[in-house]
Amino acid sequence: MADYQEIIASYRGTPGGIIEAYHAVQREYNYIPAEAVKEAAGVFGLSEAQAYGVATFYSYLSVEPRGRYIIRMCESAPCHIAGAEEVIQAFEHALGIKVGETTADGKFTLELTECVGQCQGTPVITINSQPYAGVSAEQVPAILAQCK
Ligand code: FES
Incomplete structure (x- = not known):
């Protein structure tokens, strides 16, 4: 580093x-x-x-420690309508944290974001800026398991 x-x-x-x-x-x-x-x-x-x-x-700068994996849920209208709320709840539940928080092991941070320009595949999350489209609450455990 x-x-x-x-x-x-x-x-x-x-x-x-x-x-x-x-x-x-x-x-x-x-x-x-x-x-x-x-x-x-x-x-x-x-x-x-x-x-x-x-x-x-600037909202893209943070003075708070954040996790190795920064998961952002798009909360703009198209993603919201497509079920972003359920997905975010699934992440909160699986990680035991709320939006804006970081897991105690420093691995994951959960945040919200505006539209990331992938509206053809709502709802969309990004993990360390990499977009994932069409995410459902059921996929959340598998997505987290990929983050080693
Ligand atoms: S509204 Fe979510 S990616 Fe555009």
């Missing part, structure tokens, strides 16, 4: 560098650790509060 200090330093002096740096840190760690926010504040000449503000402004 690349060091967050090195990652952030590599964006020093780049326009929009702090956002790019946060993206890169999140790609590596799946979230932005508090120490990385402090580091970014120093590198980009911001107060820690400002650096934290940037990290929490």
